[in-house]
Amino acid sequence: MKIEINHLNFAYKDKLALQDISLSIQSHDLAVILGPNGSGKSTLLKCIVSILKAQKGSITIDDIDQQSYTPRQLSQLIAYIPQSEVATMELNVFDTVMMGRKPFIEWRATHHDILKTEEVLKELELEELAFRSMHTLSGGERQRVYIARAMVQEPKILLLDEPTANLDIYHQLKVMRLLQQLAASGITVILTEHDINMAARYANKVIMLRSGKVFNCGDSSIFTVENIRHLYDIHVSIQHLQNHIYIIPEKIVK
Numbered sequence: 001m002k003i004e005i006n007h008l009n010f011a012y013k014d015k016l017a018l019q020d021i022s023l024s025i026q027s028h029d030l031a032v033i034l035g036p037n038g039s040g041k042s043t044l045l046k047c048i049v050s051i052l053k054a055q056k057g058s059i060t061i062d063d064i065d066q067q068s069y070t071p072r073q074l075s076q077l078i079a080y081i082p083q084s085e086v087a088t089m090e091l092n093v094f095d096t097v098m099m100g101r102k103p104f105i106e107w108r109a110t111h112h113d114i115l116k117t118e119e120v121l122k123e124l125e126l127e128e129l130a131f132r133s134m135h136t137l138s139g140g141e142r143q144r145v146y147i148a149r150a151m152v153q154e155p156k157i158l159l160l161d162e163p164t165a166n167l168d169i170y171h172q173l174k175v176m177r178l179l180q181q182l183a184a185s186g187i188t189v190i191l192t193e194h195d196i197n198m199a200a201r202y203a204n205k206v207i208m209l210r211s212g213k214v215f216n217c218g219d220s221s222i223f224t225v226e227n228i229r230h231l232y233d234i235h236v237s238i239q240h241l242q243n244h245i246y247i248i249p250e251k252i253v254k
Contacts, residue, residue, distance in 0.1 A: 001062045001077065001156045001188050002026050003048065008057035010040075010047055017043045019212045021057070025205065027156075030183035031190045032199040035209035036232055041192040042083060044209070045159045048190070049080040061157070075103040079150035083161040083192075093137070093145050094130045097121060100152035113152075120148045123178070139166040147175060151182075158182060160191040164198060176202045196228070200245040220245055229253060 008021040018040045025031050033041045046052040048059060050066060059066040061077065069077070079100070091099075097120060101113040121127050124144050134142060143166045150158060158179070164172040172195075180202050183189045193199045199206060200223050208215040208222065208231050215231055216222045223245050228236050233253040239246040 002060075003157065003188060003190075004058075004060045004063075005048075006058050006060075008044075008047065008054050008059065010043055010052060010054045017212050018047065018054070021212075021214055023207060023214065023217065025188060025190060027186050027188050028183055029188055029190075029205045030180055030203050031188075031205040031207060032203035033190065033192045033207045033209060034194075034196060034199055034231065035215075039209040040212040041209055042161050043212075045080065045161055045190065045192065048157075049078050049159055050074055051080075072103060075153075077155060078157045078159060079153040079155035080159045081146050081150050081161060081163060083165070090133060090135070092131050092133055093126060094121070096134055096145055097126075097148045097152055100149040103153065116152050116154070120151045123151070124148045125174075140168060140171060143167060144171060144175070147178075155187065157188045158190070160189075162192050162194065164193070164195065172198065196223075196247050197245075200247060223247060 003025040005021055005023040008018055009016065010018040021044065033044060035041050043052065047054050061069070094117060098109060098113065098117045101109060101116065105113060121130055124147065126144060126148055129137065129141060134145065137145065143163065147160070147163060160179070164175055167175060176198060179189050179191065200220060204219060205217070206220065206222055207217045208227065210231055216227055223238065225236055225238060228234065228247065235250045235253060237248045237250060239248065
């Protein structure tokens with residue numbers, strides 16, 4: 001689904017967090033939002049999913065104003081995984097993942113809901129954890145469960161806030177490859193990421209935010225020494241190997 005953001009402003013009380021944000025994100029996009037801490041990455045995701053209401057500007061989803069959708073309609077279109085989530089209920093992994101079907105369940109889970117949950121657990125190698133309590137899992141295991149919960153929702157738009165932050169390198173690569181496959185299937189995938197090399201490897205659209213503004217937006221060609229220096233205040237070198245970009249931090253800009 002196509003997302004159009006036009007001249008969006010959002011402020012926490014008197015602090016402007018997003019300023020004049022205009023972006024277009026298409027189906028099949030795997031869009032990665034990059035930027036230093038406090039640049040507005042998480043705030044932008046929350047505005048797209050309608051957790052936060054912008055003071056100015058608009059967001060349209062498939063040419064329909066976001067505010068025209070009911071909460072139930074949005075929950076059927078968009079799955080959102082926040083940066084951190086606390087397991088507050090005594091649920092096991094299977095039941096937690098099954099909760100992703102909630103927007104579609106009228107009275108009780110159907111055979112299709114159960115099969116979809118089993119399918120996603122297998123995809124993310126969570127089968128052995130299926131009947132473990134969420135409270136017994138590591139941070140990385142819980143993160144994979146929350147990604148599974150979003151996947152069983154079968155969203156048209158998938159928003160993830162630092163989805164690889166608590167994962168080991170094997171599961172980082174597995175999750176990013178999975179997100180790439182979901183984007184290729186037609187889902188609009190938008191995530192925030194601190195690992196600039198992970199973004200360079202997997203994203204087909206890169207959004208650079210600094211101080212609440214879009215500093216640059218485009219494909220991998222925007223990974224330049226100058227852009228990265230202005231974005232993060234660091235000097236880097238860039239290498240190209242086997243069709244991949246590798247960004248090597250060198251020193252902080254004084």
